[in-house]
Amino acid sequence: MPQSGPRGGMRPADRLSVMAEGIRVYDWYGDGRLLVADLGLACCSLEFEAAVLARREAELPPGPGPLAAPPQALAVVVSGTVPDALVPVVREAIDALADRVGRPAQVIAYGACASSGGPYWDSYAVADGIAQFVPVSVVVPGCPPPPGSLEEALAGLATDLEEAR
Template sequence: MDVTPDTNEQPVLLPEPKRLGALSRLAPEPMKVILNWGRRYSLWVFNFGLACCAIEFIAASMARHDFIRLGVIPFAPGPRQADLMVVSGTVTDKMAPAVKRLYEQMPEPKYVISFGACSNCGGPYWDSYSVTKGVDQIIPVDVYVPGCPPRPEALLQGILKLQEKIAQESLGDRYATHRPSTAALQSGLVRGPETPGTRAADGGAGTDAGEAGR
């Protein structure tokens, strides 16, 4: 049984979200603190597991380490609902376009943790013809977690470092200077409004085809 939703050949353009603009720099300091506090402790994670490091990510989300206590919510429904992408494993040249496209679909503000030596620089496969020499070659990375594979405690430390970075962010720098990418404003799963007469034309064509088949 195929449960994959039908996609449109021509993606539908979604409305561009409004940005705060230059006035965000004039926001009171307590407001900045509250917004940064809320974002740092409500990170929805989109795990891009490509190799064995993804197993350590799963271990970090289990009861023993439990990074939910740090305000990190694992397994977001998709990139459009995620704040943080964790790239764990070897990024190949064939997979690189998919990583970049999913990153572009994430809404601002968005963050990336490169988890493991393979994601950082290619790891033991860095000299392979098919391996990207680090995920930072295609998308910006906020925190690097070394190791092959890293321990779950290393991921927890990386999350804490990212939260420290978020706490020091400026509203203007984060919201006003970044424009949503084209991929973030398109969706192949949303159907646009039908043009009047399209349904009748399609029905007529189907009838003619059926009669021709008879």
């Protein structure tokens, strides 16, 4: 069973056998049912980090080895502006995470830029939201969205996934 923080908070699932290299993956509830990764491309990634820090009492070192059991779900949070040049990289990162975890990724467009291009929507070099190149499960609006909105989105996603089983 994956280890969790001092009061059941989350702990980074930084096990190399479970993550795409260089992308931190968190066991959000500390029980392996939902792993969460952030592809933080700009400002909203700071709000993701605020949500992560609010869930745990202290920074804990990563546990050794792979997860004791495969996770039930993987959520990939894309936060920030996605330049057209990075579209293939974002796709590859999402696919690599899904392959490593062995589950399809549920993508969350976190913030106005990831959802619709934000204030850069009319730029020749910016994607008009990630839904144009990957399926998106949840859109979290805001510029920036408050950290609590990520918690709500993940709780709703976890509920939807459990009901679908």
